[in-house]
Amino acid sequence: MTDFVLIMVTGVGLGALYFLAASGLSIIYGLMGVLNFAHGAFMMAGSYAGWLTMGALPGSWSVATRLLVAVVVALAVGAVIGLLVEVVLIRPLYRHHIQQVLVTVGLALASVAAAQGIWGADPRTVEKPEWMGGTTLVLGARLPNDRFLFILVAVAVFLGLLALLHYTRLGLIIRAGVENRTMVEALGINVHRTFTVVFALGGAAAALAGLLYSQYAGTVSPAQGGSLLIYAFIVVVIGGMGSLVGTAVAAVAVGLVQQLANFYAASGVGDLSVVLLLALVLLLRPTSLKGAPA
């Protein structure tokens, strides 16, 4: 029972990280049809921005305060990078989806290589607030505190994005754009500006995910974003592309399956079981994966 509670909470916590990583990917894909391979690079940018900020702030501040500032900086950095990438790289290749994917692939490779050149390929340790390293006793299980934080942040982002999509004019345009882009353009709405905003949003979400993942791992490294990106891809595919609710459900499912398999089978089986889950979903319900409205 104790083990089960622990696995459930850590699984959902991991799912929260996957959701954060996948949410930006999902809205960008949903609206623009762009598979953003540079999303991993955005996450890397977020984690390095956070790491550098925490190192640059005076050591007399508490770790939690510095982390909070780092989150704000990372969000800003992610948004700016997303904006720049959309304007400079994605927009000129309007409607050339494969080329857009290729450009983000090139960007992902180049930026990971650049980070390796500047900070080295080895992981660097990140400071962690004392509270997040500790545990809380729930139903006899010692639960790591950071998982609660991840879940909280993910729920906040999920509700925030849902509210944005359903109660704002921007959300209306995004939802309409997912349904029928040509019609939205015909109505005289500037879809391009919406694209830029969505990319900036995706970049900020990615940076947040990257920073929190570096807290989870305890280190930052150039390769981190790429490995998280693979799970984000799987989550987006299982959840139905472009559907935020589907992404959230899939993220939790993937996190739970991974933790359960790691615990009850053998360590490392979890990573494989995620791929098996994907294959199973594909075999049973291929139509649900072809993309759903947000």
Added chain:
Amino acid sequence: MRPASLVKVLPAALVVAVLVYLPYLPIELPGVLPGRVNGPGSLQLLATCLVIAGVALSYDVLFGRTGLLSFGHALFVAAGSYLLTISLADWSLPLPVAIVVSLATTTLLALVVGGIALRVSGIAFAMVTLAFAQAASIIVMRNPGGVTGGEEGKSLNRSAVPDLLVGVAHAPYRYWLALGFVVVSFVAVTLLVRSRAGHAMAAIRENEARAAVLGFDTYRVKLLAIVVGAFLGGLGGVVHALVLGGSSPHVTTTEFTLALLIMVVLGGAGSTWGALLGGFLYTYADARLVELSGAGFADALPDVAQQVLAEPLFVLGLFFIVIVYFAPAGLTGLGGRLVRRGRAT
């Protein structure tokens, strides 16, 4: 053979003839190759470039010919490579049997993975193939039962392969083996493209819905493309293991598939020469850029810029973005355009 088709074959025959002759060429090309052209270092580098060029060509069967954006091609190359080294070392199979086992298993794997992944199309297909390749990469890294060697890779069981393929003195034979693989791939892809199946692949690339309406069984044609690409890729993996003396986990990574994609686009997707040229140049640049950046031309730049420029992938990634923008048909497309412009004036 008609004179016209003879003229078409001539350039390819000439290139092959020159490449076959290289191990007899005792000259130095300072800066271009490490040491003499027929030195073991140069031949090993050229052999690696050739193998990867052939693998890039196998990937182009999917991407350039059929329009399938697969992110999992590394899976098949890795399968060929690892199945060979494992069946030689752990199952003690003789070399010919090991090769047959590797290729047969790789083909079967392509049928299963392709069969599942093709249930979705477009970007979802890309992601599903990526997931499968990633699973294989995880298995190789976890080193189950000590059979894959984990991050260390698995070296070739030297007693199981002919002496001609082992040792520094026999570098020319490994080079010729790599060249042979490229020639086989070139012929196979050329024949495939000209066949009925090849035309069906082109039709699917241009407009899948229309191809389906015309009565093509698009699922089968796409599966065929995956299987043929995987077979040639697996063969490339086998040759790669023989040439480099073992399997390296690098060939299982997503980065390797992305590199193949970049090679094909660099050279020109949907063009046999393009894929070969792209694969060759990319591998060459990847190996030599580090040395060039140490050659002193970047000394005036600040340290950070030097460190970044010393990363081959940074330079290749940026160059790739430039190509996507300004030469969508790749280097061969660019070359063709320049030739036509030259003729017009």
